[in-house]
Amino acid sequence: MRRDLILHIGASKTGTSALQRGLFDSAAQLEAAGIGLPYLSRDESLKGILRPFGWRTARGFAEPFDEARVARIGRRLRRTPGDRLLVTNEDLCEARVDRIQRFVDIADDAGLDTRVVLSVRVITSVVPSEWQQFLKHRMTLDYPTFLERLRTREGPWAEHFWQRQDVAATLQRWGSVVGTDRLDVVVTPDRATDPDGLYRHFGALLGFDPTLMSWPTDDINASWGYTEAEVYRRANAALGNRLPSYETDYVPGLRTWLVRGALTRGASARITVPPDAVAWLRDVAHDHVAAVRDAGIRAHGDLDALVPDADAGRPLPELRDDEIAEAAISTIADMAVMQLRARRREESGAAPRRAADVRREQQQPGRP
Structure with missing residues (x-):
């Protein structure tokens, strides 16, 4: 009998760290609900999927396949119990079509039908978070320069950002392989006003009761000032x-x-998005929302919340x-x-x- 594989591909900075902490800590509850986790930590999925598929930090899927390790993925998926399986890793959103096709073929050979979930968040929250994330990748661009590079889409860091955060392009790549009817988008609400929203939407999508899970209460992956x-x-x-x-x-x-x-x-x-950057970020957000709606992709949560308010900008703090x-x-x-x-x-x-x-x-x- 064939099973579904729910593949949560990110995107990064959309609450994935907190979501994954809760999912991994609640493996027993998920198993009781019929959901198997082939990889029980980010480190396991990094070593078990990303590295064999040639992924490298800040470069994406830039290296050749490690064929011997890739062959193990299907065996691991096949032997994981559950009515359906769940794999979550936020760096999968960077995958090119050849990597996507290879993974879907492996899942198919293991008797699994892939269903892809992309979590998204208002872009004015994502941009400062990604600048900090890229510092961990040894980036040296100051924040105003980073913002300008994103606007003009120039340079390797801007390319890397949009590979992770261009919702329309990500859905197009994955949809070209699995079909748009196998795509879902989950909107991450503002944690300050709806701290449980992401868990609630994700639970409804996967078919489990999120109130039974062990969600983190601390601020996972908190930001620097x-x-x-x-x-x-x-x-x-x-x-x-x-x-x-x-x-x-x-x-x-x-x-x-x-x-x-x-x-x-x-x-x-806190790092802000300055007022002069809001207009073009609003244009990007409108394009992302339109791409989801025009393709008829299922959305869980309020898509309109992805568009920042016109007055969302705040002057940068003084350094x-x-x-x-x-x-x-x-x-x-x-x-x-x-x-x-x-x-x-x-x-x-x-x-x-x-x-x-x-x-x-x-x-x-x-x-x-």
Whole structure:
């Protein structure tokens, strides 16, 4: 008997981290509802699907297939129990048609009919989040330059952004393989006004009761403030071509420490979309909404909420060198503590800890 494979392809910065945390933490509840998860973490899907299909950070599906590892995907899908299966990884939205076709063929050979789900979010929220995400990929563009490159669609970072965030193009690529009748769009509501909206829409689409799931209550993948993000950008610029390998040099040398908490999140003013960028972003959003409606693709949530209000722009916070220096010094201090404690834990076989936990310990009464 054939089964459905629900393939959630992202897009990134649409609440995927929180959604995936809840799904992976609720594997038992999903299994009871007849939904099998072949990959139980982002790391598993990265190693099991993205890497075999040639995906590399900030470059997309740029490498050849690893045929030996690709062959394992079908076996894993076939042996996963469930009336239907669910795979979620936000980087799949970057896939070119040849990769899409290959994955759908593998699923078909495993007795699965692929159904594709794309989550989307208002673009004025996505743009600042993606700038921060690209800093983790060692980008050095300042935020105003990044915005201008997105508007003109010039340069590799703009190309990478639109490969992930052009809703119309993503749906066209995937729809050309699976058919538009096998596509669904889920609108991620504003978390401040509807914190459970994404879970509710996703549950309705997949056919499970979201109230039975273990959803995260903390802010997953929280943003940095503008000052802290600028510290990261300047660190990337200062590194230049040092730490040449992203995976083996840059990630353990810098990214891991900053992401785990040495670079404090939310300490300074939030990054905004300035008023002069809103008009062209509204045009992009209108095009995305029209593409969904014109193709007759099923939408879960309010498509009109994807179009930012005309007055959605806010002036960018001021970047002050003294505040950037203070944040950088604090980051260096936290990295020193984290690295020493990580080394001691490694020697003792204990698990790593985040900088936030270290700071809380240091703030306890009686501690030096």
